[in-house]
Amino acid sequence: FALRFDIPESENETLNVAEENVVNLNYYYSNARNKIIILNPHSYDINALEMYNILGQSVYQNQNPVTGNYQEYSVENLSTGTYIIKLYTDSGNFTKKVIIK
Numbered sequence: 825f826a827l828r829f830d831i832p833e834s835e836n837e838t839l840n841v842a843e844e845n846v847v848n849l850n851y852y853y854s855n856a857r858n859k860i861i862i863l864n865p866h867s868y869d870i871n872a873l874e875m876y877n878i879l880g881q882s883v884y885q886n887q888n889p890v891t892g893n894y895q896e897y898s899v900e901n902l903s904t905g906t907y908i909i910k911l912y913t914d915s916g917n918f919t920k921k922v923i924i925k
């Protein structure tokens with residue numbers, strides 16, 4: 825029994841990696857202030873802001889965030905634990921894991 829297979833020939837093609845649109849946007853949860861802080865120096869349009877617990881349950885939503893260089897959103901009554909902050913912008917969606925102490 826002969827084991828035989830053909831390797832198809834193809835043209836040499838270069839694989840390209842699409843350049844990512846780098847957005848200078850920083851956001852985090854401030855344990856001292858119990859707020860989500862967004863540093864947005866280029867005033868990108870933020871369409872929505874959501875926060876989830878580690879089980880995927882939504883614990884905070886803001887569908888009409890204010891646009892500007894600096895924003896604070898009060899998030900109270902959250903237990904100690906790990907949460908996910910998700911921002912929806914015209915440049916894409918961004919997620920970050922935060923720990924509340």
